[in-house]
Amino acid sequence: GRGVLSHDYVFWCGDFNYRIDMENELVKDSIQSGNYEDLKLFDQLLISKQEGESFEDFNEGNIQFAPTYKYDVFSDDYDTSEKNRTPAWTDRVLWRRKFPDYLMDGPEDFEAVTSNWDPGNILHYGRAELRVSDHRPVIAIFEIEVLKVDEEKRETLYHDIFCQQGPPDGTVIISLPNGEEFDDLMVDNTLEGMSGCGDVILVRFVNDTMVLTFRDGRDALEALKFDGIELCQKLLSVKLKNEAWKQQLEEELAMFTPNTERLFNPISSSLLGESFDIPSMSFDIDDEELQMFDTSLDVNTELPAPLVPSATRSYTPSPSDEGPQRPPRPSKPAKAPPRPAKRPTAKTETVV
Incomplete structure (x- = not known):
């Protein structure tokens, strides 16, 4: 390691x-x-x-x-x-x-x-x-001596290596002239020929095309050599499913390009007798603004007296001053309103 x-x-x-x-x-x-x-x-x-x-x-x-x-x-x-x-x-x-x-x-x-x-x-x-x-x-x-990286050669090398890997999905689309469909004999001969390019892991038929997915993207690039080849007296047309895969790959590689800049000068050093000079900031002030600043400042102006805290102040003891505090006693619930008096009932007398 x-x-x-x-x-x-x-x-x-x-x-x-x-x-x-x-x-x-x-x-x-x-x-x-x-x-x-x-x-x-x-x-x-x-x-x-x-x-x-x-x-x-x-x-x-x-x-x-x-x-x-x-x-x-x-x-x-x-x-x-x-x-x-x-x-x-x-x-x-x-x-x-x-x-x-x-x-x-x-x-x-x-x-x-x-x-x-x-x-x-x-x-x-x-x-x-x-x-x-x-x-x-x-x-x-x-x-000390250090090796300097040639940025242009490195990018070219990265590009060549990634392009040799082929498309990430490894899928090719095979079609016949005039939209002819694939019969059983044509399917068997096509798969037999493509097996020499690599390991085919998926075969699909979409409309009148035959879609093959290889395990490795480099195998898909190898399958392009069958484009324009006559098989069973029929001309094969072979193309990648994603023909813009190189452009997409370059866009993804560009996302990893360093885009930060130094906030200091790595060459200068105070130990070598050099100083870190910070550029000064200049501000443009009009004459009217300058006059406003001059008139607003008067050395003879009496400043207000500072605030003086009052002699007495309320003090609320903290919990740490009196030790552990007892939780407050809950208040008693309000008394229920008195019940209303019973309604007097009328007495009835029966006269015999």
């Missing part, structure tokens, strides 16, 4: 945490005198690379700067805490270039390739004096 080392270039940078195997005072004395060569003899990363234990195929620039760790924050002093850590080059930038396979034609060409091989040039390798951390950041600027 594709891994990290399969890329053409690998830039490995960060806090590697390698130390210098020397006493603290000796390291500081060498830093004070600028004797970095003696320090590099005891640098754990350089020793590990020389012994082939780690980063064997990686390159690094010549270290000509003081160790970048450990500083007191916002200070130029190395660690003054109780641990009193020994200064070290913990922050590094390594890089590696892969040998392309197309340059390795044979074992006899290995020496010729490696002798002219350019892994890349490092133009600057140093540190930045930023004091916001206990590390000093390391900066590296590279000059």
